[in-house]
Amino acid sequence: MARPVNSITRFNMTSLALGLAFLYLPIVILVIYSFNASRLVTVWGGWSLRWYHEFFNDRAMLDAAWMSLSVAAVSATLATLLGTLAAIGLARGERFRGRALFSGMLYSPLVMPEVISGLSLLLLFVALSAERGFWTVTIAHTTLTMCFVTVVVQSRLSALDRSLEEAAMDLGCDPVRAFLMVTLPLIAPAIIAGWMLAFTLSLDDVVIASFTTGPGSATLPIRIYSEVRLGVKPEINAICTLVIALIAVIIVVASFASKLSNARGESAAPL
């Protein structure tokens, strides 16, 4: 009898351990060093919560974190709204003119280098003489993340059987009600997943934010980046550990959302 591929052998366990170490060892080290009592990043001085304490008293860092979270929340919400509408247009409006052009333009931010997007947005905001700050970053992040939402929602929509909406209409729903009562509940997991994707992308972005933000409204990644240039403080490790924790929570929620969608007998939204 052939041995199943997934059996536990010494070789399998070793390669699994090496693979996981390759991916997660840097993060584990970062988390451990965030509890380091020493002022020097590379020297272990015993366990301490000192740098977390320092972070929560660092006004500028806290402002940047708050800025980042609110930009991420607002831009993710806007991107989800617009991206879902675009996905519906693409998946359901098969016959409209210029559909190919629309879909190409919608997806261009996926392949466009961020430096170019950032620079062109900067030029636009300067030309409009818009005051750069919270709203310019939010708008920039919305344009960046919207296409990701569209990809996620559209793939879910096109996997959905058209005859479900027809059945709803057959049973007395007008087209709008059919969408709200049948399609929307079925694509909700994809919409939630899209929002979370947009949120983490926005939280993570340095390039576009650095082009479009103004003085006094730095996001967390920009702030960290400028601090690190002056030498890594252990406080950065603490901040990064908190961000990792936040993202871990989001990933767990997102996988629950796609589990929920599996339980409904449909294919899961790709993430």
Add this chain to the structure above:
Amino acid sequence: MPLLRIEGVAKSFGNFRAVDKVSLDIRAGEFFALLGPSGCGKTTLLRMLAGFETPDEGRILLGGNDIAQVLPHERPVNMMFQNYALFPHLSVRDNIAFGLRRAGMPRAEIATRVAEMVALVKLEGMEKRKPDQLSGGQRQRVALARSLARRPQVLLLDEPLAALDKKLRESTQGELMELQRRLGMTFIIVTHDQEEAMTMAGRIGVMDAGRLVQVATPRNLYEAPATRWIAGFVGDVNMFDGQVIASGQGRLTVSTSEAGSLTVSEMWPPVTKNVVSVAIRPEKVRLSRRAPALDEGGAQTINRLDGVVADVNYLGGVTTYKVRLESGATLRASMANTARLDVDAYLAGQRVVAWFTADDCLVLEQ
């Protein structure tokens, strides 16, 4: 006035004419089948009755009112979808109640009606399950209950049994017929399976390339097909092309290259052209070891052909034979295995006489 009148309905998709000037009357309480190969336009016609497609021309009169332009949710017609289209996020009960809630029926009445529907399709105890917790046959029942719940004037069924296996399909056919009789509702079913259409429907409309080519009872469709194409599409048939060389006393003599000269009874309406096809169903061809005695066909004229058994297929209830005629053409015959012991069986290579009466032949224009 029939319940449903389809008048000169046509529908094109781009250059493709899916439905070409179809006219058809359907009476209240009828079980009607639209039969045809895939792409013949039967599903498009059904979707126009449901309101998912709008006809380019013609009228659809339901109880005297033209509904051709009425939106699906405003028609007193419901459809059972081929893949059932059950709402995966709703339970069996909520699926069945969906249309009733949209109609604004009071809660208590909805509960009664749902219970009635659940009992009708024998799904008691399954009310709280989601569609993915049901078997294929159970899903089919939920879809049926959901489309019947609003008590539509006409129920449209799009290949309702296509997804079921053979045994289940046969028992479900019987249940559907029983249900239709009990409710006295009008059913229009679309199918590509001629046996299914013949089993269930009172009348069958055969479609080909967007046109309705014949509307008839199952028996007439099989025994008196209107065209050569229908004779070949519905059931199995031997077809010999030839020319009428003599006629008189209700008989035609057709000279064929493959089966020699055949005597056939004239049909109504009589053929108008000289070039015809003679069609004979395999079960009407009889085989014997010697030439039949003259009185075996009664007063009828008998056509006899000599040949050699080329192939024997034993199918349980019947055995089908391929007989190689002297011309080299093949004649198919099927015989019921009425005795358990094979006293009547023929073997491959055996010389036989194949014979059939003039009345059993069909004369069709080419």
